[in-house]
Amino acid sequence: MKNHDLSTRARSALPGGVSHELRYRDPHPVFIDRTLGAEKWDREGRRYVDFKMGSASQMLGHCHPTIVDAIQKQAARSIFSADCHEAEIEWAEWVNRLYPSAELTRFTSSGTEATMLALRLARAYSGKDHVLRVDGHFHGWHDHALKGAKPGSEQAPSLGIPDAINDLIHICAADPQGMESALQDERIGTVIIEVSGANYGCVPLSTDTLRALHDVARAAGVVLIFDEIITGFRWSPGGRQARDEIVPDLTTLAKIVTGGLPGGALCGRAAIMELLSNATVRNGLGPAVSHKGTFNGSPLVAAAACAAMPLLASGEAQAQADAMATRMRDGMNAAMSELGVAGTAYGESSIFHVYFGAETVDGLSPAEIRGLPKSTVRAYCDGMLSRGVDIMSYTSGLTSAAHTPELIDEALAAFRATLSDMIRDGVLQ
Numbered sequence: 569m570k571n572h573d574l575s576t577r578a579r580s581a582l583p584g585g586v587s588h589e590l591r592y593r594d595p596h597p598v599f600i601d602r603t604l605g606a607e608k609w610d611r612e613g614r615r616y617v618d619f620k621m622g623s624a625s626q627m628l629g630h631c632h633p634t635i636v637d638a639i640q641k642q643a644a645r646s647i648f649s650a651d652c653h654e655a656e657i658e659w660a661e662w663v664n665r666l667y668p669s670a671e672l673t674r675f676t677s678s679g680t681e682a683t684m685l686a687l688r689l690a691r692a693y694s695g696k697d698h699v700l701r702v703d704g705h706f707h708g709w710h711d712h713a714l715k716g717a718k719p720g721s722e723q724a725p726s727l728g729i730p731d732a733i734n735d736l737i738h739i740c741a742a743d744p745q746g747m748e749s750a751l752q753d754e755r756i757g758t759v760i761i762e763v764s765g766a767n768y769g770c771v772p773l774s775t776d777t778l779r780a781l782h783d784v785a786r787a788a789g790v791v792l793i794f795d796e797i798i799t800g801f802r803w804s805p806g807g808r809q810a811r812d813e814i815v816p817d818l819t820t821l822a823k824i825v826t827g828g829l830p831g832g833a834l835c836g837r838a839a840i841m842e843l844l845s846n847a848t849v850r851n852g853l854g855p856a857v858s859h860k861g862t863f864n865g866s867p868l869v870a871a872a873a874c875a876a877m878p879l880l881a882s883g884e885a886q887a888q889a890d891a892m893a894t895r896m897r898d899g900m901n902a903a904m905s906e907l908g909v910a911g912t913a914y915g916e917s918s919i920f921h922v923y924f925g926a927e928t929v930d931g932l933s934p935a936e937i938r939g940l941p942k943s944t945v946r947a948y949c950d951g952m953l954s955r956g957v958d959i960m961s962y963t964s965g966l967t968s969a970a971h972t973p974e975l976i977d978e979a980l981a982a983f984r985a986t987l988s989d990m991i992r993d994g995v996l997q
Contacts, residue, residue, distance in 0.1 A: 619965030629970025679822030696757025
């Protein structure tokens with residue numbers, strides 16, 4: 569069945585025909601049939617070089633044989649029983665060993681759930697309901713994370729979120745002085761930061777700035793949460809906090825921490841994490857901080873994660889992915905220079921972003937960086953996809969340990985051809 573026909577069928581069964589709003593495409597999405605390494609094939613048999621990599625979850629590459637083998641063996645033993653099992657202990661031990669902030673770890677069923685739990689714990693520990701977040705940073709889709717997710721706006725980008733919740737969320741710029749000023753409000757007991765910078769580093773956050781934000785939060789005595797759902801196991805085996813030696817109170821993880829399966833984790837200081845323990849009974853009602861979740865730490869996910877951990881802990885996967893992203897950024901910048909396009913490819917670690925209209929994003933606000941005309945973004949994304957290169961939403965992408973120089977060069981040829989079309993059509997001047 570062709571992509572168009574599947575889309576028609578999907579729209580009769582799913583709202584908008586999709587299960588995630590960013591998977592929507594006009595006139596229809598691409599329906600993927602199989603994946604391997606850094607490539608994937610749709611239902612029509614068309615091949616793509618993949619720079620989405622499962623929304624940044626497939627660090628080792630699609631269908632890595634070690635992960636596939638672990639899942640198959642576990643599925644033959646037990647898919648799910650809602651009981652404790654040994655693999656979740658081993659998995660937590662890996663996280664605690666690799667992450668400087670991690671003294672204890674609790675597993676969740678998604679990254680969004682990890683940030684939900686982090687905020688609940690932080691509020692319980694601090695005794696304060698108000699939270700400070702950074703403009704444009706993304707922490708999942710739950711009610712307590714959406715206000716401020718759209719750069720430059722204090723409106724939650726969704727209906728259905730009560731004003732009473734939005735009133736508890738405060739926004740500041742990724743600026744130490746701005747954060748210090750905001751923390752004069754003594755109602756605030758928690759700060760949460762996407763440590764890549766807004767939208768997986770689309771708006772860069774320098775190490776010096778991150779360290780200064782950390783220091784401001786420390787001086788204010790609030791609970792500091794690092795959202796490492798993107799940077800975790802990508803910037804280094806111990807995330808950005810290990811690479812740059814900047815340690816928070818709590819850390820949220822997902823995507824790579826699970827070996828690329830659905831799930832997430834929260835880790836942090838024992839004094840805070842112990843509020844989840846059944847030993848911290850409150851008024852005879854159960855743990856001081858309640859946390860449930862049917863599929864938390866499920867055997868299938870834990871098996872995949874434990875299989876992935878030795879491969880991720882060595883740093884070799886990250887080094888390969890970083891090298892391929894550097895090759896991609898350098899090639900993109902060379903192509904834009906040769907074609908006379910004002911733009912820049914930038915990013916850290918294994919991520920690349922493209923901004924059209926200026927040779928640097930330094931000094932631009934988050935709203936400006938994320939404010940490219942929709943016609944430009946669509947022409948770019950559609951042009952790359954039509955040439956067999958699939959990137960993340962907007963104008964970004966990321967690499968994995970499975971990307972090779974040959975695949976990067978193939979993608980760069982598509983990038984050059986797409987730019988040429990955009991110039992011809994007047995999209996780029």
